[in-house]
Amino acid sequence: MSSAIRFVRTALAPDATRDEQLRVLRGTSNWEAIAAFSSLHRLALPLYVALADKHLLGEAPADFREFLAAMYEANAERNRELLRETSNVVTLLRDGGLDPPVVL
Numbered sequence: 001m002s003s004a005i006r007f008v009r010t011a012l013a014p015d016a017t018r019d020e021q022l023r024v025l026r027g028t029s030n031w032e033a034i035a036a037f038s039s040l041h042r043l044a045l046p047l048y049v050a051l052a053d054k055h056l057l058g059e060a061p062a063d064f065r066e067f068l069a070a071m072y073e074a075n076a077e078r079n080r081e082l083l084r085e086t087s088n089v090v091t092l093l094r095d096g097g098l099d100p101p102v103v104l
Contacts, residue, residue, distance in 0.1 A: 008043055008047060011047055
């Protein structure tokens with residue numbers, strides 16, 4: 001198993017202790033591989049949340065933290081845009097006489 005897979009697997013394991021995660025994090029050296037693997041498999045966001053929840057982000061190199069934070073913020077902005085668009089659709093439906101509107 002590659003070190004990137006082992007790192008992501010341990011970081012996301014719900015039953016892994018913080019000490020286990022910290023040990024794997026500190027034993028990691030190929031952060032580019034972890035970034036590539038987590039991006040490819042859409043695991044950057046859960047990885048960011050898992051590391052933040054266990055207060056482990058500070059243990060990762062700054063460029064990796066910045067990568068995860070950028071992915072997280074891009075997703076948050078996408079979600080905000082989706083909410084704005086949904087709100088616009090609801091307004092259009094209400095203006096068209098559908099009240100309450102049902103948006104699927």
